[in-house]
Structures are given as structure tokens and as C-alpha cells.
Amino acid sequence: GAVVSQHPSWVICKSGTSVKIECRSLDFQATTMFWYRQFPKQSLMLMATSNEGSKATYEQGVEKDKFLINHASLTLSTLTVTSAHPEDSSFYICSALPGEITEAFFGQGTRLTVV
Amino acid sequence: AQSVAQPEDQVNVAEGNPLTVKCTYSVSGNPYLFWYVQYPNRGLQFLLKYITGDNLVKGSYGFEAEFNKSQTSFHLKKPSALVSDSALYFCAVTWANQAGTALIFGKGTTLSVSS
Numbered sequence: 001g002a003v004v005s006q007h008p009s010w011v012i013c014k015s016g017t018s019v020k021i022e023c024r025s026l027d028f029q030a031t032t033m034f035w036y037r038q039f040p041k042q043s044l045m046l047m048a049t050s051n052e053g054s055k056a057t058y059e060q061g062v063e064k065d066k067f068l069i070n071h072a073s074l075t076l077s078t079l080t081v082t083s084a085h086p087e088d089s090s091f092y093i094c095s096a097l098p099g100e101i102t103e104a105f106f107g108q109g110t111r112l113t114v115v
Numbered sequence: 116a117q118s119v120a121q122p123e124d125q126v127n128v129a130e131g132n133p134l135t136v137k138c139t140y141s142v143s144g145n146p147y148l149f150w151y152v153q154y155p156n157r158g159l160q161f162l163l164k165y166i167t168g169d170n171l172v173k174g175s176y177g178f179e180a181e182f183n184k185s186q187t188s189f190h191l192k193k194p195s196a197l198v199s200d201s202a203l204y205f206c207a208v209t210w211a212n213q214a215g216t217a218l219i220f221g222k223g224t225t226l227s228v229s230s
Contacts, residue, residue: 042222043205109157
């Protein structure tokens with residue numbers, strides 16, 4: 001199947017700093033990318049949907065100024081957690097959809113720990 | 116509102132026995148249905164999908180799922196469970212909306228297969 005690469009796999013940062021997570025589709029063009037947040041033993045909470053070249057659509061309750069999403073090309077989307085705080089510690093997962101509706105392909109996730 | 120329900124937090128089966136993980140959905144229009152599996156600290160792996168056609172779809176690792184339109188269900192099944200099937204399973208729905216493509220998940224069901 002298609003490959004989505006998410007980087008970094010894990011990151012530890014100090015409170016108040018910003019962290020950027022990259023999501024790349026390696027062998028297909030992703031018209032749509034999704035960013036999810038997952039708490040331990042819980043489901044994936046959709047944070048935002050991004051379409052290439054347009055602003056991301058954020059879910060209710062997700063601060064767009066805190067979680068900056070950029071989908072600059074058909075193969076790359078980035079999530080920047082700005083001014084991170086310990087409560088932002090979580091597992092973040094991206095997924096990508098090719099142009100047609102089919103199964104989504106997922107990155108391996110990023111474990112963010114804010115200390 | 117569109118939703119996906121997985122009524123069981125956990126399913127326990129003995130190795131060699133059949134397993135069923137339940138999923139129901141509430142989506143207007145024509146949804147596409149998926150099952151994914153997640154191992155600890157990993158992204159999601161695609162198992163199978165229903166787009167159209169045969170209601171019984173077969174996927175990876177011997178899993179299959181039956182689409183039932185009248186009951187709006189898409190239960191995941193396997194005739195003979197393996198200990199290695201123990202993981203977190205998510206049912207997901209994709210559909211086209213005005214914003215593009217939407218993708219939501221059920222809360223997840225932990226499958227535990229005992230030897």
C-alpha cells in the first residue's frame with residue numbers, strides 16, 4: 001500500500017517552545033490530509049482537515065492559533081504546536097487521502113512530551 | 116450528526132475461536148466503511164474496506180467484514196482468532212461533503228486473544 005511518513009516519531013520539548021511535525025505521502029499525491037490526536041487507550045480525535053493550497057478546517061474546540069497546519073504541497077503537511085504546554089503531550093497521527101475516496105493511509109505517529 | 120459507534124470497549128476471545136468486533140454508523144448519503152488496526156505506539160494499519168458491491172469483504176490477516184445497509188452495520192469478523200490479533204481496532208467512515216472529504220472513527224475496541 002501507499003506510504004505516509006511522519007517525522008519525528010517522538011519528541012521531547014520544553015514548555016513554551018514550538019514543535020513541528022511533518023507528514024509526507026511518499027508515493028502518491030494527497031489531496032486531503034487529516035491530523036488526529038490520540039490519548040492513551042482512546043480513539044483518534046480529529047483535529048483538522050487540510051486540503052492542499054487552502055486553509056485547514058479545524059474541528060470545534062481545537063485552537064487554530066495553537067495548532068498551525070500547513071498543507072503546502074500535495075505530498076507534505078505540517079502541524080506546528082506553538083507554545084507547547086504539558087497538557088499538549090499526546091500522540092499525534094496524520095493520515096492522507098489520494099484524490100479519490102479510498103482508504104486513508106497513516107503515518108506512524110508522533111509521541112510529543114512537553115516538560 | 117455523522118457518527119460511528121463501536122459498542123464494545125473490549126472483546127475477549129480464546130485463540131482458535133471466532134471473533135466479532137461490532138461497528139454501526141450513522142452517515143447520510145453513501146458512506147465508505149473501513150477497519151483499521153493499531154498496535155501500541157504505532158499508526159493505524161488498513162485492514163479492509165467496503166465501497167460498493169459484495170456485502171462481504173475480505174481483508175488482511177484473514178479478517179472479513181459484512182456490510183449491512185438495513186442495520187447500518189459493518190462488523191469485523193475472523194473465523195479463528197490468533198494471539199497476535201490482540202490489538203486496538205477502529206471502524207471508520209469516509210464520505211464526501213462540501214469541505215471535501217470527511218473521515219471519522221469509532222472509539223475503538225480492544226481485542227484480547229488468550230492462548
